[in-house]
Amino acid sequence: MKPPAPYLPPVSPALSDADQDALTDLYVRGTPANTLRAYERDLLYITAWKSARFGTPLDWPESEATALAFLLDHARDLSDASDTDVAREAAEALIAQGLRKSLTCPAPSTLDRRVASWLAFHRMKNLTGPFGAPQVKQARAKARRAAARPPAPKSAHPITRDILEQLLATCRGSRRDCRDRALLMLGWASGGRRRSELTGLMREDVSLKEFKEKGLAWLMLLETKTTAKGETPRLVLKGRAAQALVHWIEVGQIKDGALFRPVSKSDRVLKRRLSPDAIYQIVKHRLKLAGLPEDFASPHGLRSGFLTQAALDGAPIQAAMRLSLHRSVAQAQKYYDDVEITENPATDLLG
Template structure:
């Protein structure tokens, strides 16, 4: 996004504010930096890509992209909705079309132009596309299947039983911590990969306090703390899993690969709680969950979201889950699993929202409708 003293043709130069004041180059650069920082790098990449696509489409069809007429904006998703993929299904989902239109509106707003996307022609066209998709059964939602408590315990147990040497134990400790912490904390995969070592602390009463410095719904970084409690059984205890992984991270950061190799033979078998053990010192700003080579060497870089997704599928497959079920799993299975399990255990939406960070109960209850449809449902009491 560019900040200049001029405004594009067709815009309202002042909107009642008067002439644009003269600003120093330094001030203009600082404003531009603040505007850029208002969105994550990922969002900026997506917006730029979507905007290039719209400009190219407009160029091909002989329409101006900025400012765009509402009829142009309405024609854009209609044209895309008719595009078919190789398998014969619709190439673009309704959510993708909505995002494209939102990006068009964003570029109009940020250049002080009238937003064509709020006109009834555009909003009604998008509504019609969604209804047509729904009627024809095109591109239905395909949410990730939830992993419930029993699934997490089964997968973690399988991972620990599969350990055959120090390298596989390094992988197991990371994946067990990721699964148990991700599930108990109702974390998105983006939350997990963004964690630094200094974001996690063992609390003598609560278990773990995990500070989210920012999240998908907290782009301004107000922050939040999620508690992951001690549990009765050590094999399913998120704080224990964290301590076991923290030992690996600390050993690697201090002495590299030799430090990890020296650590593991001296560690007693994991037969009881270790969550109240003294924690080794770690670099506070270092990533907590990291990529690991096949030979057990840790990386200094954070694990990617795609790697979280792949690890969950790989561990589920190794635990004997059917291939069709594995194909439905992903990074969101941990968060979806927490919400689904909590509803099945009788928690209400507001209690669940305390952990998930949802701001709308309807969003949390969507999981109940999709994955726990019998919870609170009168069909269980009709006497059949």
């Protein structure tokens, strides 16, 4: 099944062809790449769900009855439903297409994201979505509460400093080792970078003007999840992390273009950039070499590990956030709370 074309702004008779093209281009340029990919996946899922559930394509605007059915179908565990249940039959069709993993109730965050995408498609077409209707709105709130569950960590364990040292010890002398050492150290020491931020770095985003004199390397992140274009944060690397980055740039002969690149089996540095999935494979590979389970941590463990280590070392949360670029103090505080509660004197009252 081919992904449907993105539902961008509809053709308006008031606009010329050039203006219509400019409006479509504005939507694409003004939306982060990860969000566009999420929109495409959600649109594919929603389209397939309605086709399986009602045998019809999406309507614009969509009816309140369809929106309510979507919420009800995704607010219960369908593995307990009868084989003739229409919601279960639709779910099984989605599983057969590889669009759904199981009959169990999806996470509230997944449902919220799909609803948000559906609303975004309506706004793109200058239409009002059905999810603002009182009954639909109330059902959505009840579905969220009924399916509430503790959020699963993005990484099974944080990659704290001791774990990071074990991973770095597996990086020896090949170009691939040099790249992985630099990637892991930059990803951790610069505040816990996301995969998209690591793969998006260009050689032009790295300044080494102060490296020889002060041992500093400066990074510019052109766009992150919590900052927009024009708000380019500058982050600093020092010590071993800066040295590892400079060594990789020299060994990989990175003069321009992508900073982190694939390395062939013959240890030749390629020109294209690493994919976000490659970061996952690198972490998985280094965990295995270090004698740890491959699922011990994910790339997000670099981010959670940085904040956890900052809390363990007593670094002020504001200082850690200046590097992690967390927008919410409450979000960053979770890592500090997990550490601080073990040091709370009240936990020793029984002796």
